[in-house]
Amino acid sequence: MGARNFRQTALIGATVAAVLTAGAIAVVCDGGSSQASSAKLSVADSYIPLPAGSPGSDSMAAGYLTVRNTGGTADTLVRVSSPGAGSVSMHRSTDTTMQEVDSLPVPANGALQLTRGGTHLMIMGWQKPPAVGDELELDLTFAHSGTIAVQVPVKPLTYRPGS
Numbered sequence: 001m002g003a004r005n006f007r008q009t010a011l012i013g014a015t016v017a018a019v020l021t022a023g024a025i026a027v028v029c030d031g032g033s034s035q036a037s038s039a040k041l042s043v044a045d046s047y048i049p050l051p052a053g054s055p056g057s058d059s060m061a062a063g064y065l066t067v068r069n070t071g072g073t074a075d076t077l078v079r080v081s082s083p084g085a086g087s088v089s090m091h092r093s094t095d096t097t098m099q100e101v102d103s104l105p106v107p108a109n110g111a112l113q114l115t116r117g118g119t120h121l122m123i124m125g126w127q128k129p130p131a132v133g134d135e136l137e138l139d140l141t142f143a144h145s146g147t148i149a150v151q152v153p154v155k156p157l158t159y160r161p162g163s
């Protein structure tokens, strides 16, 4: 009788272990599917280096920032606007010039980085001349995640993020 009870207990234990394993596999599969994990975006390291010279409302200024995506689905930046500027466009730098682009990809589990010498925003038509210490609201609209508004500080021309 002692031996029989032991075998039953062992069988039940094996069944429980099998169910737990199946559950664990299901969770892993969910994490990898595009439906279960949508894009999760946040914006960091945003700044606008103040254009050289005596800036006026007609100044053209570049804007830099990083869009992080901790979700398992890619997203796309499709539009940038600002209540404080007439136009904000997305530019990609090439060796010799820069090109306006309609959209910029935000990879899954990755980041879209707008940095000096690379992809950047071009801000024109300031409502008031920009000055160091000001903040400009940028409204970033994504294909799937809606619009994220960020207050972007105006920095000296030589500013680097983290300095």
Ligand SMILES: [Cu+2]
Pocket: 091, 092, 098, 120, 121, 122
């Ligand atoms: Cu540009």
